Amino acid sequence: MGPQVDPVASDIAMPAEADVVIIGGGIIGTSSALYLAERGLKVVLLEKGHVGGEQSSRNWGWVRQADRDPREFDLIREALRLWREMGAHGVGNTGFRETGIFFAARKSGDVDGYRAWVKAAADHGIGAEVIEGDAVRAVMKDDLSPPPAGLWCPSDGCAEPQKAAPAIALAARAKGAVIVTDCAVRGLETAVGEIVSVVTERGAIKTKRVVLAAGAWSRRFLKDLGVTLPQLKMRSTVSRTNPVSGGPDAGIWDDVIGIRKRADGGLTVANGVANVADLTPDHVRFTLDFLPALLADWQHVSLSFGSRFFREIDDWPTKPLDKTSPYERTRVLDPKPDVRFLRRTMTELKRRFPSFQDTRIVQAWAGYIDVTPDVVPVISEVDSLSGLVVATGFSGHGFGIGPGAGWLVADLVTGTTPFVDPTHFRLSRFSDGSKPKPASRL
DSSP states (O other): OOOOOOOOOOOSOOOSBOSEEEEOOSHHHHHHHHHHHHTTOOEEEEOSSOTTOSHHHHSOOEEOOTTOOGGGHHHHHHHHHHHHTGGGGTOOOOOOEEOOEEEEEOSHHHHHHHHHHHHHHHTTTOOOEEEEHHHHHHHSTTOSSOOSEEEEETTOEEOOHHHHHHHHHHHHHHTTOEEEOSOOEEEEEEETTEEEEEEETTEEEEOSOEEEOOGGGHHHHHHTTTOOOOOEEEEEEEEEESOOOSSOSSEEEETTEEEEEOTTSSEEEEETTOEEEEOOHHHHHTHHHHHHHHHHSGGGEEEEOSHHHHHHHHHOSOOOTTSOOHHHHOSSOOOOOOHHHHHHHHHHHHHHOGGGTTOOEEEEEEEEEEEOTTSOOEEEEOTTSBTEEEEEOOTTOHHHHHHHHHHHHHHHHHTOOOSSOOGGGOGGGGTSSOOOOOOOOO
8 A cells, every 4th residue: 555645636527628738646747737827828637546646655755966867957956946936836835845865975986976976066056065974974863884975965855755746736726727636548639740639538628738747657658649658667665664763864875775854753764776677568678778777777676577567468459548548447556565675774774873773664665666768757749749748757756856847848838948958858869869878977
């Protein structure tokens, strides 16, 4: 069972037409809805399950600039500004606060890499530093085995994943957006390369503009439109603990340890290096696309073969728009958590932090991260279908960048000069011969 997300009641009436329809009620979809509604558009957001039901409520809750790929520098810098300004947009409590985020460096090569990253980030207005010795111990409070050095970004922070997307959705509604949940989109009606309507299980909505922010579902949805998106699912396990005192206030990454303090007094705990690829037919289809990323990080990925493979075979054929879709069969992706990774993390936490000796896990869950071959998102118009904007493939770091992605989506939909250069996020980079490289700190 997934985390408890703040509820957002569905609007009862579904409009017959809209200026723009958004598919997906996660952090990207709700942010897009807010900023498009603020620009005066008639917005309808459609979610097959509940707002924030999948990865947007299942992540670590980090809002980080630290250790981002340089292609995301400008977007995450602006996203952090938008997190700070949520109140000015009528957004309620997201739990956002600046805590700082620290990435440990236990090898000299890591220190060199972080120093180069700090210099590159500074050129984009991001303040960070490599700290050592006493400065590390001040961040890693109560740690019996602190690392000798690490990357410290004091302006980074966190928010509460179970609160953020719902709070943004409610603000979008207050600005005029219609939010319809438990309503799956089956597909799009098109004519001569343009969108005519969005077809849902409850009927059609006439529109010429659509935002696809469907996370791990985006690949399949685009396939039905003849658009190839190289995207795979990666299963990540997260947990929360009982309330604790002491220990670091910052978000911490140190090999197997990935933690942050929660607003409820507990910790969000995850293994910092463990992810599982539940094999599907797409893993075969995109083997060559993802091979460079896998070779660069193979020691942190486990492969698993099971029911997911056969479910996706069943769901693969295109369904007529008047028939039940795969999106109705599975309202919320709720994979099984892998508690062996959490046990290892908790053992290490208790070994290193005396203040965490009585810490216990009270809930664990997993989610599917939507990953691209270069581990950089797609925020892009689709050349073959006028009016369609795709925002997906955030590769495990979409929560923090979500408001920035939503603003960029609003720029693309309205034809406004983009507030950051969208070139790195174009969908066509996977088919135009660019051969994008996997993300790195340099």
